[in-house]
Amino acid sequence: VGNGLFRSALPDLCRSFSRRIAIVADPAIGATYGKFLEKTTGGTLFTFQGGERAKTRETKQELEDALLHQKFGRDTLLIGLGGGVVTDLSAFLAATYMRGVPLILVPTTLLGMVDAAIGGKNGVNTPAGKNLIGTTYHPLHICIDPELLSSLPEKEWIYGLAEILKYGLIANKEIWEILENNPSAWKESLAELILASVQTKKKVVEQDPFEKGLRRILNFGHTIAHAIEKLSDFQMPHGEAVAIGCIAESHLSWQLGHLKKEELVRIKTLFRKFPFLFQLPETYGVKALLDAMQMDKKAKEQNPRFALIDRIGHTLAFDGAYCSAIPQKELQRLLEEKLCLVI
Numbered sequence: 001v002g003n004g005l006f007r008s009a010l011p012d013l014c015r016s017f018s019r020r021i022a023i024v025a026d027p028a029i030g031a032t033y034g035k036f037l038e039k040t041t042g043g044t045l046f047t048f049q050g051g052e053r054a055k056t057r058e059t060k061q062e063l064e065d066a067l068l069h070q071k072f073g074r075d076t077l078l079i080g081l082g083g084g085v086v087t088d089l090s091a092f093l094a095a096t097y098m099r100g101v102p103l104i105l106v107p108t109t110l111l112g113m114v115d116a117a118i119g120g121k122n123g124v125n126t127p128a129g130k131n132l133i134g135t136t137y138h139p140l141h142i143c144i145d146p147e148l149l150s151s152l153p154e155k156e157w158i159y160g161l162a163e164i165l166k167y168g169l170i171a172n173k174e175i176w177e178i179l180e181n182n183p184s185a186w187k188e189s190l191a192e193l194i195l196a197s198v199q200t201k202k203k204v205v206e207q208d209p210f211e212k213g214l215r216r217i218l219n220f221g222h223t224i225a226h227a228i229e230k231l232s233d234f235q236m237p238h239g240e241a242v243a244i245g246c247i248a249e250s251h252l253s254w255q256l257g258h259l260k261k262e263e264l265v266r267i268k269t270l271f272r273k274f275p276f277l278f279q280l281p282e283t284y285g286v287k288a289l290l291d292a293m294q295m296d297k298k299a300k301e302q303n304p305r306f307a308l309i310d311r312i313g314h315t316l317a318f319d320g321a322y323c324s325a326i327p328q329k330e331l332q333r334l335l336e337e338k339l340c341l342v343i
C-alpha cells in the first residue's frame with residue numbers, strides 16, 4: 001500500500017516475474033491506467049465490458065479464448081486492474097487458465113482496495129445468483145495505490161467507506177476512532193484507513209481461510225444487506241445496503257442485550273454523518289426480508305445467523321462460531337419492534 005506505487009514500482013515488479021504479461025481491465029480503466037501498464041511492462045491489454053452484468057462465465061470464456069488466440073502459455077503473468085468486478089473475474093481466470101497462472105491484482109476502487117481484492121475469493125455471477133461459481137486463489141501481490149482513486153466518482157467512495165466502517169465495528173476500534181474524530185475530512189487519513197482495513201481483513205482470513213468460524217465476522221451487516229439487495233432486485237448498490245445492514249445488525253446486537261445503548265447511538269450518529277442514502281426498497285417488509293434471509297449462507301435450519309458485536313471494535317465469539325442463530329419468530333419480533341432498520 002503506498003501513494004505512487006502504481007507508476008514507480010509496479011512495472012518493474014511485473015517484469016521481474018514474466019515477459020508474457022496479460023492485463024485485464026474494463027474499457028474505462030484500460031484506456032487510462034491500462035495503457036500506461038501496457039507501455040511500461042510490454043504487456044498486452046485485454047478489456048471486457050465492465051459492470052456487474054459482465055461478471056459472467058461467458059465473459060471469462062471470451063477472455064480465455066482471446067488469451068489462447070494470442071498464444072499466452074504457462075509463463076503468463078496475469079494482472080487484474082480495476083474495481084471488484086475486474087479483480088473477481090480476472091482472479092478466477094488466473095486460477096483456471098492453464099490450470100493456474102500467477103496473478104497480480106491492482107484494485108482501482110476503494111471497495112476493491114479494502115475488500116474485493118483481499119482474501120483470495122473470486123468468482124462470477126449466474127442467473128441463479130451472485131458469485132456462485134468461483135475459486136479461492138491468492139495473487140502473488142496486491143498493489144494498492146490510493147492515488148488511483150483520484151478519478152473515482154464520488155458515489156463509489158461511499159461503497160468502500162461502508163466496508164471500512166464495518167471493519168471498525170467488528171475488529172478495529174482505531175479505524176472507528178479515526179472516522180469518528182474527523183468524519184468530514186476522512187479522506188485525509190485515506191492511506192492509513194486502507195492499510196488498517198487490509199490488515200484487519202488479512203488477519204481474519206489468515207486465521208480462518210475457509211470460513212469455519214472467525215471469517216464470519218466479515219459478514220457483519222451483510223445478512224440484512226444481502227436480503228435488502230435481493231428485495232430491491234439488486235437495484236440498491238451493495239455499499240448502500242451494507243450501511244443499512246451494519247446499523248440494523250448493531251441494533252439487533254443492542255436488542256439482544258449485547259451492546260450498550262451509548263455505543264448504538266455512537267454507531268448511528270457516525271453513519272449519519274456520511275452521505276449514505278438509507279432508503280429501503282419499496283418491496284421492503286419484515287416478512288419479505290425474513291424470506292430473503294433464509295438463503296443466507298450462514299443460515300442454519302432456515303434460521304438466519306448473525307455476527308453480533310458487544311462493543312465498537314469487537315465481535316462476539318459464540319464458542320468459535322462467531323455467529324448466532326435467531327429463530328424466525330424472535331427475529332420477526334425484533335425487526336418489527338419500531339424498527340431497527342429506521343435510522
Ligand SMILES: NC(=O)c1ccc[n+]([C@@H]2O[C@H](COP(=O)([O-])OP(=O)(O)OC[C@H]3O[C@@H](n4cnc5c(N)ncnc54)[C@H](O)[C@@H]3O)[C@@H](O)[C@H]2O)c1
Nearest residue numbers: 028050083084085086108109111112115116121148151152
Ligand atoms: N472477492 C471478494 O471478496 C469481494 C468482496 C467484495 C466485493 N466483491 C465484488 O466486487 C464487485 C464490486 O466492486 P466495485 O464496487 O469495485 O465495482 P466495479 O468493479 O463495478 O467498479 C465500479 C465502477 O467504477 C469504475 N472505476 C473503477 N476504478 C475507477 C477509477 N479509479 N476511476 C474511475 N472509475 C473507476 C469502473 O469502471 C466501474 O464503472 C462486486 O462484483 C462484488 O461481488 C468481491
